[in-house]
Amino acid sequence: MRRLKLLALASAATALASAAHAAAPATTWAYSAKTGVGASYEAYVDGAYKPGGPTGAVSKVWFSIADGVLTETMYGLIHEAQIKQMRIAVQTATGLAVEGADTTAKTEYLHVDSAGRPLSPAYKITTADRQGRFVIEKRIFTDPDRNSLFVRVTVRALKGPVTPTLVLEPHMANTGGGDVGAASTTSLTAYEGKAFLSLKGAKPFAKASASTLQDGDALAGLTATTTSAKGAIVLTAQLPAVAKEATFDFAIGFGPGAKAADASAAATLKTGYAEVLARFNGEGARVGWEDYLASLSELSRLREASEDGGKLVQASALMLKVQEDRTHAGALIASLSNPWGDTVDATQSSTGYKAVWPRDFYQCAMALAALGDKQTPLAAFHYLPTVQVGPKTPGNTGVGGWFLQKSHVDGTPEWVGVQLDQTAMPIMLGWKLWKLGWLPEAELKAYYSRMLKPAADFLVRGGKVGLGWNSATITPPFTQQERWEEQGGYSPSTTAAVIAGLVVAGDIAEAAGDKASAETYRKTADDYSAKVEARMVTTKGSFGDGHYYLRLNSDQDPDNKSPVEERNGQAAVPEDKMLDAGFLELVRYGVRRADDPAIVATLPKLDDQAMEDLYRVRYDFTFPGERGTFPGWRRYGVDGYGEDVATGANYGEGGQMRAGQRGRVWPIFTGERGHYELALAGVSGKPDAAAVKKIRDTYVRAMELFANDGLLIPEQVWDGVGAASPHGYDRGEGTDSATPLAWSHAEYVKLLRSVSDGQVWDSYAPVKARFGHP
Numbered sequence: 001m002r003r004l005k006l007l008a009l010a011s012a013a014t015a016l017a018s019a020a021h022a023a024a025p026a027t028t029w030a031y032s033a034k035t036g037v038g039a040s041y042e043a044y045v046d047g048a049y050k051p052g053g054p055t056g057a058v059s060k061v062w063f064s065i066a067d068g069v070l071t072e073t074m075y076g077l078i079h080e081a082q083i084k085q086m087r088i089a090v091q092t093a094t095g096l097a098v099e100g101a102d103t104t105a106k107t108e109y110l111h112v113d114s115a116g117r118p119l120s121p122a123y124k125i126t127t128a129d130r131q132g133r134f135v136i137e138k139r140i141f142t143d144p145d146r147n148s149l150f151v152r153v154t155v156r157a158l159k160g161p162v163t164p165t166l167v168l169e170p171h172m173a174n175t176g177g178g179d180v181g182a183a184s185t186t187s188l189t190a191y192e193g194k195a196f197l198s199l200k201g202a203k204p205f206a207k208a209s210a211s212t213l214q215d216g217d218a219l220a221g222l223t224a225t226t227t228s229a230k231g232a233i234v235l236t237a238q239l240p241a242v243a244k245e246a247t248f249d250f251a252i253g254f255g256p257g258a259k260a261a262d263a264s265a266a267a268t269l270k271t272g273y274a275e276v277l278a279r280f281n282g283e284g285a286r287v288g289w290e291d292y293l294a295s296l297s298e299l300s301r302l303r304e305a306s307e308d309g310g311k312l313v314q315a316s317a318l319m320l321k322v323q324e325d326r327t328h329a330g331a332l333i334a335s336l337s338n339p340w341g342d343t344v345d346a347t348q349s350s351t352g353y354k355a356v357w358p359r360d361f362y363q364c365a366m367a368l369a370a371l372g373d374k375q376t377p378l379a380a381f382h383y384l385p386t387v388q389v390g391p392k393t394p395g396n397t398g399v400g401g402w403f404l405q406k407s408h409v410d411g412t413p414e415w416v417g418v419q420l421d422q423t424a425m426p427i428m429l430g431w432k433l434w435k436l437g438w439l440p441e442a443e444l445k446a447y448y449s450r451m452l453k454p455a456a457d458f459l460v461r462g463g464k465v466g467l468g469w470n471s472a473t474i475t476p477p478f479t480q481q482e483r484w485e486e487q488g489g490y491s492p493s494t495t496a497a498v499i500a501g502l503v504v505a506g507d508i509a510e511a512a513g514d515k516a517s518a519e520t521y522r523k524t525a526d527d528y529s530a531k532v533e534a535r536m537v538t539t540k541g542s543f544g545d546g547h548y549y550l551r552l553n554s555d556q557d558p559d560n561k562s563p564v565e566e567r568n569g570q571a572a573v574p575e576d577k578m579l580d581a582g583f584l585e586l587v588r589y590g591v592r593r594a595d596d597p598a599i600v601a602t603l604p605k606l607d608d609q610a611m612e613d614l615y616r617v618r619y620d621f622t623f624p625g626e627r628g629t630f631p632g633w634r635r636y637g638v639d640g641y642g643e644d645v646a647t648g649a650n651y652g653e654g655g656q657m658r659a660g661q662r663g664r665v666w667p668i669f670t671g672e673r674g675h676y677e678l679a680l681a682g683v684s685g686k687p688d689a690a691a692v693k694k695i696r697d698t699y700v701r702a703m704e705l706f707a708n709d710g711l712l713i714p715e716q717v718w719d720g721v722g723a724a725s726p727h728g729y730d731r732g733e734g735t736d737s738a739t740p741l742a743w744s745h746a747e748y749v750k751l752l753r754s755v756s757d758g759q760v761w762d763s764y765a766p767v768k769a770r771f772g773h774p
Helices: 012-019 216-223 257-270 273-281 289-295 299-305 311-322 359-373 377-389 420-435 440-461 493-510 516-528 534-536 585-587 597-607 667-681 689-706 743-756 765-770
Strands: 035-041 061-066 070-073 081-092 095-098 105-110 122-129 134-143 148-159 163-170 179-182 188-192 195-201 205-212 228-231 231-240 245-255 414-416 618-621 628-636
Touching: 012 081, 012 377, 035 122, 035 134, 035 311, 035 420, 035 618, 061 134, 061 148, 070 148, 070 493, 081 122, 081 134, 081 148, 081 216, 095 205, 095 216, 122 163, 134 257, 134 273, 134 516, 148 257, 163 188, 163 216, 163 377, 179 231, 188 231, 188 257, 195 231, 216 231, 228 231, 245 257, 245 420, 273 289, 289 311, 299 359, 299 667, 299 743, 311 359, 311 743, 359 420, 359 440, 359 743, 377 420, 377 440, 420 493, 440 493, 493 516, 493 534, 493 765, 516 534, 516 765, 585 667, 597 628, 628 667, 628 743, 667 689, 667 743
Parallel strands: 205 228
Antiparallel strands: 035 061, 061 070, 070 081, 081 095, 081 163, 105 122, 122 134, 134 148, 148 245, 163 231, 179 188, 179 205, 179 228, 188 195, 195 245, 205 231, 618 628
8 A cells, every 4th residue: 555654653642743834723524535435326206316316315424534434424405524533442452553644545346347347336455463463354334224324343452452442533514613523332422513423332431431532542532431521522431352353233323313213223233234235235135325326328338448357447437426416416526535535624514515506517427417407417417407596596797607616515605706617517418418308308498598608698798796705707718717716707618518519509599489589699709719719729939949828818819928817826927838738628529620730739738848848837657567658637837836845744734735736647647638639540530459459558557556555546756846745656656636536537437438439529520510520
């Protein structure tokens, strides 16, 4: 396991004490590089989540795993964490050890097919003491019929008897304070507000305690004798001593009251390990995850397009479906993690990435459609009015039609910047589902007047918004924020989506009998397209021959070297010194040919690995046992969304932006480049077999190599630049940013579908036809 090399030198107590320095928040979330996330499969009933369908009651529990331990566990809505983490501390003859700092970890899927491909997000986690004194195996999954989590723990003593103790850190109601906890030999309990938790064992605990967190050191709770506590709390349950090997079963129940939580845990334990797991998996006549995978009509051919025998694509299908809320059907979030969570303040409720961004949402819905899931993308489309701004949006005093930047799954606005690609993509999704035959035309017409026309009209006219802090006047295609949510201007990636959205909106409007609007949408798309190069391509840039796409232009002149705004601790630089691959979206959606001169001219600058690191975007990787190199790209040059190059500190640690922060390589862009290469290979007809094989061997394989041992693809991977993080990453290994990133999995799935089809999956035929493609 390539992790925690530096922490291997520290004892558990030393590592935890050093983390509890004066500047640290009172409580934080857990390490964000998850190796497992899971939830039960729940079948829709009439396109919604409600009891009575083939999977019975709806379980609303999600869990995550990092460093070999259970981390953030959610109950209720998908962002409502109730647990920070649960570790096992082990007293040995030679001292105390705790999972994480004193162990190595291995993540495996508990239920796999004959080829080793995962059949459900149930996990076997093995932690091994670095001094060889014990091994712990945990089996973790949810009860699909209840709001509870099943954890089976097997402890093996290798050098004399050991005494294990569960160390549970509740974060009830999505905060690290304000909890009320109690402990007895029959249960550990905690609550805040209307969220209750009960951890029960199949047998009584030897001892139990509840204490208040002291100086961030949860292990201090091991010596506590109190049985109740308030605030930021720690609950412990000492288990019987283990001479050689012992297995313990636990259930963590959740509910709106103490009795409900306790009853859930008790019922799960009564049902038992074997039956709960069989229901979770969907074995035999039971309906579960096996049935979901079997419903994916395109999965088998996507497995054939993979380079790993289909392991990652099958895991990706599970990850995309897991990261959907179970109250609001179709609400697809960005990630079941809080980036850099182990230094993020948890005293105030926050969603992290457990929220809806319409851009990430679109990527996920399109990937699920690529797998042949006909239900979830349709539920996602039906969900979209929940996050569209209009007269009914609380607090809105401005123009509507646009979609919220970021929101809770119930539609509560969280961030209110205007990103024009996030307004275009719902239109694109609707068109795609219509053309696939999954969205009936009558339904499309109903959504045209309700949702799609207001969105398209906003892409044409913009207007003055009025929500929260935002009172800006938007004049498309100038976007208030581009796809990385940091700056305004003319963005190639945003403009690509806007043009594609308007062209397909023209088709939808025509089908709805609104010919006047259809003409307006298409003419506006033509106008935006005609001005792309004049607004966003410099001929006097500082790199190479000076001819290339800018990442962003704040005015109508791409040659005037005006400065971009300071972001993420980075100083402003001239716009011509900030490169990214966003221009490739023009090719993906069909706005420009892959051999377009400006596109081709930009690639050498984007790929220049001799460039000064501040501005450099591309980094190639080698992996043990693999031939050749594999390409990766940062979001853009001068990106500060990542660990500090001087100290290895997390992004924004202590609430401060630092000049040394540096964004790393994102696996998404390897997939995006693979899509471009496929479009280039097919510019004059169907790509030949050799070209497709090269794309698979390079881009598909690279994304597989970026995944961790739990088959989860991160947001960012370590590129080896600057000081190593305290986690001691290898190059190409996921960082503490966000894992799994749903968009990363979506891009991988879409690349497999594109390779299998021989053409880009989310290209749009009317767009290609309108702008002169073959």
